[in-house]
Amino acid sequence: DQQVKQNSPSLSVQEGRISILNCDYTNSMFDYFLWYKKYPAEGPTFLISISSIKDKNEDGRFTVFLNKSAKHLSLHIVPSQPGDSAVYFCAASAGSGGSNYKLTFGKGTLLTVNP
Amino acid sequence: DTAVSQTPKYLVTQMGNDKSIKCEQNLGHDTMYWYKQDSKKFLKIMFSYNNKELIINETVPNRFSPKSPDKAHLNLHINSLELGDSAVYFCASSQGFRLAVEQFFGPGTRLTVL
Secondary structure: OOOEEOOOOEEEEEOOOOEEEEEEEOOOOOOEEEEEEEOOOOOOEEEEEEEOOOOEEEEOOEEEEEEOOOOEEEEEEOOOOHHHOEEEEEEEEOOOOOOOOOEEEOOOEEEEEEO | OOOEEEEOOEEEEOOOOOEEEEEEEOOOOOEEEEEEEOOOOOEEEEEEEEOOEEEEEOOOOOOEEEEEEEOOEEEEEEOOOOHHHOEEEEEEEEOOOOOOOOOEEOOOEEEEEO
């Protein structure tokens, strides 16, 4: 049962343009969402997060948008750079109900930014 | 200076063998995790320890046994390896395990069972 879905396995964009990575979730108990970035042969690294009390969080070139009614979040990267080429994982956590805050990850989206 | 390190990086072994993967973190964190990334690419939590106490134990075969000798180390021992155990295993650590805590991942151990 995939509670966090990243339906696009890959995305290719030109340098300088916007990259939009999408994530959908099914568990209405999720109230905290994170994006991780992973380069080959390395572990995932934290990129940006958003709490369910917000609908937007920005950090430099990275912005995450949350639409709770649609159970959808997206990561925008503007402008995209070749160094952004990596696999991006969406993850979600439920803070209430004694769920011990474990992270549930999506399958990832491979972003390729072409020079 | 590596924050979360795992050894070995690659492990190739025969079915039925017993093997261990070691994880160490030098971040001073009190919580450590093991994740499995299988062929379908999902990263799934297996175990988590906080101050050497088991706090997350997902539905994992009891052939998998984590051991935390101290807060900086979390090792994973696997008995009677099966073909389906082939995966990349990631160790991670965090300070606490509250909702907004950031987890730091190691580089992964690619286990191949022949």
